[in-house]
Amino acid sequence: MAKILVVDDSSTVRDEVAGFLAKNGLDVATAIDGKDGLTKLKTDSNIKLIVSDVNMPNMDGLTMVEKIRGELANKTVNVIMLTTESSPAMKERGKAAGVKGWIVKPFKGDAVLETFRKLAG
Amino acid sequence: MNTTKPVSKVLLVDDSPAHTEALKPFFDEHNLIALKVRDSGRLTTVLRTNIDLGGVLLADDYGGSIEQAAIVAARINALRPELPIILRRSGNATTPALAQALQSIVCASFDAADLSTLRTAVDQYIFSLDFPNALVRGIAEITEARLGALFDGVTVRRDTPSVVRDRIIFGEVFSLIPLEGSWCRGYMLMQTKEEPLLAMIERERVANDGGADAAQACFRDLNSLLGELTNLIWGAFKDRFLAQPGARAASQAQVPLLVNHKHRYISFGSDNPQLCFQYLLKHAASGQSVAIDQRFVFSLNWSPEDFSENTVDIDDLVESGELDLF
Numbered sequence: 001m002a003k004i005l006v007v008d009d010s011s012t013v014r015d016e017v018a019g020f021l022a023k024n025g026l027d028v029a030t031a032i033d034g035k036d037g038l039t040k041l042k043t044d045s046n047i048k049l050i051v052s053d054v055n056m057p058n059m060d061g062l063t064m065v066e067k068i069r070g071e072l073a074n075k076t077v078n079v080i081m082l083t084t085e086s087s088p089a090m091k092e093r094g095k096a097a098g099v100k101g102w103i104v105k106p107f108k109g110d111a112v113l114e115t116f117r118k119l120a121g
Numbered sequence: 122m123n124t125t126k127p128v129s130k131v132l133l134v135d136d137s138p139a140h141t142e143a144l145k146p147f148f149d150e151h152n153l154i155a156l157k158v159r160d161s162g163r164l165t166t167v168l169r170t171n172i173d174l175g176g177v178l179l180a181d182d183y184g185g186s187i188e189q190a191a192i193v194a195a196r197i198n199a200l201r202p203e204l205p206i207i208l209r210r211s212g213n214a215t216t217p218a219l220a221q222a223l224q225s226i227v228c229a230s231f232d233a234a235d236l237s238t239l240r241t242a243v244d245q246y247i248f249s250l251d252f253p254n255a256l257v258r259g260i261a262e263i264t265e266a267r268l269g270a271l272f273d274g275v276t277v278r279r280d281t282p283s284v285v286r287d288r289i290i291f292g293e294v295f296s297l298i299p300l301e302g303s304w305c306r307g308y309m310l311m312q313t314k315e316e317p318l319l320a321m322i323e324r325e326r327v328a329n330d331g332g333a334d335a336a337q338a339c340f341r342d343l344n345s346l347l348g349e350l351t352n353l354i355w356g357a358f359k360d361r362f363l364a365q366p367g368a369r370a371a372s373q374a375q376v377p378l379l380v381n382h383k384h385r386y387i388s389f390g391s392d393n394p395q396l397c398f399q400y401l402l403k404h405a406a407s408g409q410s411v412a413i414d415q416r417f418v419f420s421l422n423w424s425p426e427d428f429s430e431n432t433v434d435i436d437d438l439v440e441s442g443e444l445d446l447f
Contacts, residue, residue: 013349
């Protein structure tokens with residue numbers, strides 16, 4: 001079953017987003033930062049969509065995406081950023097790195113659930 | 122009182138009813154809130170319990186003589202050296218030694234017959250930073266919107282923002298995040314008490330997850346919530362006030378922050394006043410409430426002449442959560 005990986009250093013956000021997705025019948029995993037996200041992605045081929053914060057310790061979300069596309073050569077997993085960052089420059093960097101979409105926090109699950117389902121395949 | 126400007130609380134250490142009465146219009150006109158110390162024996166307690174003071178106004182005949190006033194000034198200075206002490210001169214004769222001792226403690230003095238020197242001292246030592254109205258209003262709007270979305274059914278009340286010169290930590294837990302822009306550099310603090318916020322988290326969990334099965338909230342849940350709240354406000358602050366294209370901090374200078382746990386004291390390495398907001402979250406149905414204290418400390422750079430605001434409608438800011446697909 002396709003799985004969604006929620007990457008955020010805040011347990012409040014991880015619980016909120018992962019809890020919402022699980023309640024709506026989606027298979028969910030979580031990671032606490034970009035580094036952890038990379039590790040989880042390497043070891044779980046069911047992950048088809050990543051919902052990630054940008055500002056995190058150890059490895060930020062955009063660096064994680066750059067490594068997914070570069071080092072891991074994974075061009076298929078979809079990545080959505082869920083962040084307080086909304087500057088066009090930051091979004092451009094995300095787009096260039098291969099991010100599929102951008103959500104400015106706070107998370108409103110109902111508004112994005114169907115798109116998440118489609119992106120998770 | 123100018124209601125668009127921050128206020129500042131000053132401790133009025135003056136036992137002359139006539140003078141304190143005469144100063145009232147001045148306080149109103151200059152956005153000062155006077156806290157009177159009625160009993161000199163309680164001065165230490167008052168200084169220790171009032172955590173958001175902007176300064177002290179001391180009469181040089183407080184306690185009956187200039188010698189007594191000098192002792193009080195020394196006590197205040199020993200307890201709260203960060204608070205500017207402004208002295209009201211009564212015209213009583215003093216010895217050169219005593220005058221010099223007082224001079225080394227107080228930052229300015231004034232004569233009740235000429236309040237222009239008091240005005241200058243207040244501007245120089247209490248309201249020494251001019252916070253743009255748009256900044257003060259914007260911070261309040263950003264924060265109230267995010268606090269209101271924190272829990273179901275809460276209302277948010279905000280006190281008039283204040284300028285604070287003391288360094289005392291409020292509550293039991295605080296978050297700290299740097300603010301880096303071309304016109305300002307410093308920090309935002311969000312401070313609160315543990316038990317009332319935990320109670321709100323607990324109530325929300327029970328309401329959402331269903332009765333007794335809900336996991337009990339612990340301090341880590343509170344830490345995480347406060348961290349995320351800080352993150353949300355920080356993001357909105359950046360969008361609104363630090364979003365100039367190509368804006369970069371002019372300097373990368375840093376100074377150590379000092380936290381003294383025992384004395385509940387935090388120093389940012391600068392004497393700059395802090396801009397303080399107090400919010401009260403209230404859940405009407407349960408009667409629960411929690412106070413959130415928010416402070417802005419622009420300790421590394423403050424150039425309000427370069428201040429700019431990204432005038433995105435506040436409703437657009439609140440209506441986040443939409444997916445922008447590339």
